[in-house]
Amino acid sequence: MAELKAAHKTHQGKIETLKRVMSEVISTIVLCFRGYCGNQCAKNSYVCSGNKRQAKNFMPANVKVKMVASDQEVLKKCIEMVLGPLALEATKLLTTTQKCEAVNRSYQAVVPKNVTFSRNCVGRIHGQVHKLNQGYADSVLEKTGQLKATLTPGSKVIGQIAYEDRSIRNRKRQSKVTKARALRASTRDRKYRLHEEMHYCRGISDPKPDYSSLPHLQHHKYA
Structure with missing residues (x-):
């Protein structure tokens, strides 16, 4: 790779x-x-x-x-x-399953599986794609501009949009630092170990237990 x-x-x-x-x-x-x-x-x-x-x-x-x-x-x-x-x-686009899953999860934020948006499903998807490509603040401003909804510079609405945009950018930046990545890796390892302890079954290639010291089990074919 x-x-x-x-x-x-x-x-x-x-x-x-x-x-x-x-x-x-x-x-x-x-x-x-x-x-x-x-x-x-x-x-x-x-x-x-x-x-x-x-x-x-x-x-x-x-x-x-x-x-x-x-x-x-x-x-x-x-x-x-x-x-x-x-x-x-x-693989000419060099995309990965992680990127595809991330996009699918972003779609589910606006079009959840338990709701049927028969009237505006396409518009919701297009709006989410626009936000992913342009960023939260730029996307909101462009959409409101197309709707002829004028936003006053310096107003509380503009301030809230800027605040949301900063929050999203900070979360993305924090998720990429070494400490956060190490924490996610340790969490995955812990969950994998728990899953192995709970659901692992012995396979045919594993060594069989020795029941020779237990006479009352000799007539049962456990091994």
Whole structure:
């Protein structure tokens, strides 16, 4: 993903250019994993400068992956799942499921699932999209301008709009700081552990309990 994001930034999302250069990038990644991190990385890679400093992010230091031709083909096919032509076409907007879910949640704020807005559903969605793109304050002012509703500069209404806009921006800024991100990560880990403790069931590959010391259980096939 690092190569994909860096290439998108370098070529400004031009999909045809990305398809052309990624074939060389894939071959370079295979060489880098084999331990040949040098001129090819410096020439074709968008994240590895060829001095082996990036290799530590993927494998232990001074380790070369010994691969035969078939292994290299398998690795190449795995990389093509992200950097191949079909994958590049499917992800040309470089959006993620998190961004999609964030947009869907913003839609639900104005069009909740338990209410049918048969008359103005489309208008509500368009208004929310406009607010997401322009920001709260600019969106409100443009909408009121289109409705010929004049807002007096310096009035309480303008002050309230500015206050709401600052609050929204502050919440977004605070959610991106390291402390807030670390808190969310620890909360996720805690919830995952609780879920595992409550719902985890032993699989067929787990070791079976030893009932040999319990004679009264010998005639039951618990294991």
